[in-house]
Amino acid sequence: NAGVTQTPKFQVLKTGQSMTLQCAQDMNHEYMSWYRQDPGMGLRLIHYSVGAGITDQGEVPNGYNVSRSTTEDFPLRLLSAAPSQTSVYFCASSYSRGFANTGELFFGEGSRLTVL
Amino acid sequence: GQQLNQSPQSMFIQEGEDVSMNCTSSSIFNTWLWYKQDPGEGPVLLIALYKAGELTSNGRLTAQFGITRKDSFLNISASIPSDVGIYFCAGQLRGGSNYKLTFGKGTLLTVNP
Numbered sequence: 758n759a760g761v762t763q764t765p766k767f768q769v770l771k772t773g774q775s776m777t778l779q780c781a782q783d784m785n786h787e788y789m790s791w792y793r794q795d796p797g798m799g800l801r802l803i804h805y806s807v808g809a810g811i812t813d814q815g816e817v818p819n820g821y822n823v824s825r826s827t828t829e830d831f832p833l834r835l836l837s838a839a840p841s842q843t844s845v846y847f848c849a850s851s852y853s854r855g856f857a858n859t860g861e862l863f864f865g866e867g868s869r870l871t872v873l
Numbered sequence: 874g875q876q877l878n879q880s881p882q883s884m885f886i887q888e889g890e891d892v893s894m895n896c897t898s899s900s901i902f903n904t905w906l907w908y909k910q911d912p913g914e915g916p917v918l919l920i921a922l923y924k925a926g927e928l929t930s931n932g933r934l935t936a937q938f939g940i941t942r943k944d945s946f947l948n949i950s951a952s953i954p955s956d957v958g959i960y961f962c963a964g965q966l967r968g969g970s971n972y973k974l975t976f977g978k979g980t981l982l983t984v985n986p
Contacts, residue, residue, distance in 0.1 A: 799976045
């Protein structure tokens with residue numbers, strides 16, 4: 758079972774470059790989200806989506822864009838990378854009941870991004 | 874926004890010892906969850922709690938949803954080396970269109986064989 762798949766696993770960027778972190782899930786989950794993990798900061802929500810065509814901001818959305826054209830995919834875009842965006846990024850999905858998700862998240866293995 | 878205080882930040886124990894960690898919040902939640910992150914991996918759900926006062930076990934793990942709905946604890950009995958990792962608590966206040974989880978900053982557990 759694939760679950761939540763993130764690519765790439767590692768990436769090095771220069772300041773100002775753009776890139777997209779890919780996330781795909783094969784569990785037919787309506788809810789998908791992106792978190793960043795920094796030492797001593799825990800997991801912070803960047804953006805989330807409750808279904809195709811619907812996205813919303815989380816706790817730390819600045820510098821990131823998302824879109825949700827299909828149920829399966831939820832890419833995260835960095836338009837102009839900054840050193841402060843050096844982090845480990847996790848995509849997570851969950852089953853939703855009506856308009857509320859269960860909180861039982863399935864995480865990908867992470868994408869480790871370094872911005873020089 | 875809502876914040877969770879997770880303690881301790883780190884623990885270094887001997888194999889076979891019991892472990893206890895907890896999370897507290899100034900706000901109420903109606904779901905508490907505990908996740909474990911192995912080194913180099915994404916977090917994995919260990920236990921989910923949906924009712925105040927609920928006590929749930931999963932093997933050597935036991936977690937409780939506090940009566941006040943503002944706290945939760947996780948106990949690990951008879952620790953083994955593979956228990957090493959970061960343990961996160963998470964709270965959710967379900968209702969309306971609220972989907973967001975609030976995570977604690979994690980407890981780093983090291984087990985000495």
